[in-house]
Amino acid sequence: MHDNQPRTSSPDILPEVITRYLAAHRAHDIATAITAFTREATVIDDGNTYEGTQAIGKWLGRSATEFTYTIHLTGAQQTDATRYTATHHLEGDFPGGSIDLRYQFTLRDGLIERLVIEP
Incomplete structure (x- = not known):
């Protein structure tokens, strides 16, 4: 295997900071979620960019109340030393009713520096 090849694995490949963020996000615990960044x-979600923890906190608050949904982690992948992708399946009362989303994390100094969420 080459070092630049993505490694697909079970969710336990994800660093603690990502699992802490994901658990807090699922629980709508904005205060804990924001400590992971x-x-x-920068967070990019649904075509919008949120920069800095204040903007990310507002995004987290809105995404927690806009729709009701369930979210299940279906896969995890490590791209390189600082980049990870967590794939989630969401079902809820949003347009379309269900979607698979890739949460693409870039870490710096043990925290999330960039998160891109896209299908």
Whole structure:
């Protein structure tokens, strides 16, 4: 296997900071979720960009109340030393009713520096 090849694995491949963020996000615990990000982190979701923990906190608050849904981690992949992808299946009262989303994390200094969420 080459070092630049993605490694698909079970969810336990994910670093603690990512699992802490995902658990807090599922529980709508914004205060805990925000501690997983660097101060100047960027989140890109649904075509919108949120920069910095204040903007990310507002995004987390809105995403927690906009729709009701269940979220299940269906896979995890490590791309390189700082990049991970967590694939989730969501079902709920949002348009379409169900979707698979890739949460693509980039870490820096043990925290999430960038998160891109897309189908």
